[in-house]
Amino acid sequence: MVAITYVEPSGSKVEINVKEGWNLMQAAVANGVEGIVAECGGSCVCATCHVYIDPERLAELPPPSEDELELLEDVKAERKPNSRLSCQVKANESLLGLIVTIPECQT
Numbered sequence: 439m440v441a442i443t444y445v446e447p448s449g450s451k452v453e454i455n456v457k458e459g460w461n462l463m464q465a466a467v468a469n470g471v472e473g474i475v476a477e478c479g480g481s482c483v484c485a486t487c488h489v490y491i492d493p494e495r496l497a498e499l500p501p502p503s504e505d506e507l508e509l510l511e512d513v514k515a516e517r518k519p520n521s522r523l524s525c526q527v528k529a530n531e532s533l534l535g536l537i538v539t540i541p542e543c544q545t
């Protein structure tokens with residue numbers, strides 16, 4: 439299990455123990471975290487699972503795929519250098535303690 443902290447659009451923080459191999463969207467939705475819509479269920483076609491990764495830890499994540507980069511151009515909230523699609527980031531031990539902030543809107 440990998441402890442990940444999600445900051446909901448309201449500012450509330452929710453810490454979840456995410457199973458290794460699960461993606462950050464799956465864990466958020468399964469635990470009722472507010473603000474992730476995930477219309478496509480994780481198929482990397484909707485861009486409604488947009489999150490901001492703790493900038494200091496961004497480099498620890500595998501880089502986004504071409505598909506993810508393309509979809510990030512369509513996110514509703516401001517796209518920032520630390521924007522990622524949460525369905526494309528899998529939990530592993532190296533992400534322990536990661537903070538993920540959910541933007542105010544997804545659609």
Ligand code: FES
Binds near residue numbers: 477524526
């Ligand atoms: S859930 Fe659709 S792109 Fe992530």
